[in-house]
Amino acid sequence: MSRLQNGNGAAVRSRCFAIREACRKLPGAHVLDVNLGNVNDYCCGAFALVERDLEAVLPPRFAYPQLPSVAGVREAFRVREELVNYKKVALHMHHQGNLLERRLAQLATFFRSSEWNEQQAFYVHTPERAVLSAALTQCRGRCEASYDARVLGKFLCGLGRHPESSLPIGLVELPNSLRCFGAARAASLAMSIDGGSKAPVPNIPKFVRLSCICRGVDKALRIRDELWRAREALRVAIAQAEATLKELSAQPSPEQVAEEILAAAEHGDTGSQNVNARSVGKGTCDVDEGVGGAPPVTPLMERMAASVRIRRHFNMLTGCLPFLRESLRWFDAIEACADNGDSRRLFVAGDARISPDAMPPAICVPTGFEGGKAQDDLWRRLSQHHGVEMRRRLAVDGWPSHVIERRGLIASSGGGAPLDKNKACRLCCRQFSALWVHRGICCECEDAVRDDGRCPFGERCSASWFCPHERKCFVCDAHSCEECRIFRGDGEFVVGLAGRLGANAMVALDFDRTLASTRSGARPVMGQHDVDVDLLSLLCLRPASCTIITRNSHTDAIRTFLLAHGAPEGLTVQTVKRPTSKAERLLPHLAPEAKAVLVDDSIAELVDPMIASDPRVHRVLFV
16 A cells, blocks of 8 residues: 555645646656556656656645655655665675586586495595585575575565555565575474564645655655565564574584494494495485385484485575575665665665676675675685686596586587487587586686687677676676776666766767667657656756767657656757767767766677777666
8 A cells, every 4th residue: 555645635626727737847747647557657766856846836835845754755765775776786696606506516516426335335425525515505595595685675676656556476475485484494394393563644635645656756665664574574584594503403413323323333233234325315425225126224324314404404594594694684774774864875786797706896885795705705715626626637537427427528410419408518519417508608618718808608799898807798797897887787777877976977878778668760659669767867857967879860759759758858869870989979078077977778889999998988788
């Protein structure tokens, strides 16, 4: 339900006609006609747009200057802005965890060796495999936690703009929709254990209420309400995980059970020896079950299998809890920052993946933010140490037999489909399982191509699209680099970047597939094409410093289309035909110390030599 309720009906009706006529002066669709179907047609995202509506329509004494403080509107917008950037930070952290998890999985597979215990006929992992297996499971738990943090932020920021919009099912089902909560309950079952009031809202006229719905105020208030639900769900998930982890810690480890089995054998108990070799579980030790006509597994061996499963759950929760606690810490900090009126920003982030070696430069986080760094650094050092040993063994002995047995050494000459769902590397033509091949290229060839300064994935990718600092392609790796001054981002990121560069920074926007949904120079049509509401809000809030530089030749149609969506009068629209560079329309207007932002969906426009060589221009690949 909306936080903004209808006010005094009689007072509204007495001024209904006058207000409706006054609303016609506002750019864009009529505010009083907003509904669930057309709410996305209104520019929104800043309370300044509401203030503009109030000043244009209502007499000064009715303009409700107290609304921001009474309804907590400014605080709600602050919470929304922080959550938008936090979910991007969480996505970066999740990508970082996924890269580590994949690398650890490769190493755990490569070093998949166990030692046969002749006395009691069961396998025990070698030390290197034990360390890698534990790290891999813990890293998976950390990835589950970073996924939960990302999805919570996405659910909150993705609330519908209209109060009648339904809640995302993930919010409705909290905390059961959290993966970490599910992991904690699964661990409990493995051991057979059972697993805010809102402020009063003032009565306000219908016009103000609808203006707040159009401009995103109502959504921001509901986001803040739902943040409370998300924080409580995280507390429940953490409490469940901590209680379960405590119970798991009290269970005997696989090493302790192995010692008990050996001790029993020394005292003449041979009932556990007659079993065949077969691995069960993915913990520190693997146990042997009876297969074929072999005798059944003994109670001691069943206990070993259970301890391996418990250790796996233990590692999973050990990995997820630190990140889960930190997620709650920063959700609480975002709420507290808004409550305290602190104007300092906590999170600023663009849309980009990260390198496996460092935090991306496109991210700014508050002091004390870890983002799983302590765990990741430990696993990264482990990965690097064993990675060196893996490359040494590959150079001396080649691939181990257990990997070779699951792939063909070369692609089939007859062109037949690879067996066992293997994937062929398009460069070396060897076949591997999906673990070793990513986007058509094996890990060995990928490293070699990156060392040459080229994109390993896109055959059409130019060398100018490749970041020399992080050895990443701006397109295929979804990379951002502060030193290269190229960022990936959406409309919200562009608004934030322009704000950080200052009120005088020029913003040059492409039109097709950036400001609007048109493609290939098509004429924009109302009802058929959409506009990006964040970029549209930027045009409304700082019209003097914004310009449109496009290859689309329909200049008048573009201007009419934008005016119909609420853009200000006098907007500059410049059409540039090929082979003229967009730099020729942007750079001559920049003072020597000025800053500019060029926003385009085409990487080719952003790496234009004139643009790339000018340190005044920050480039945003619009996604």
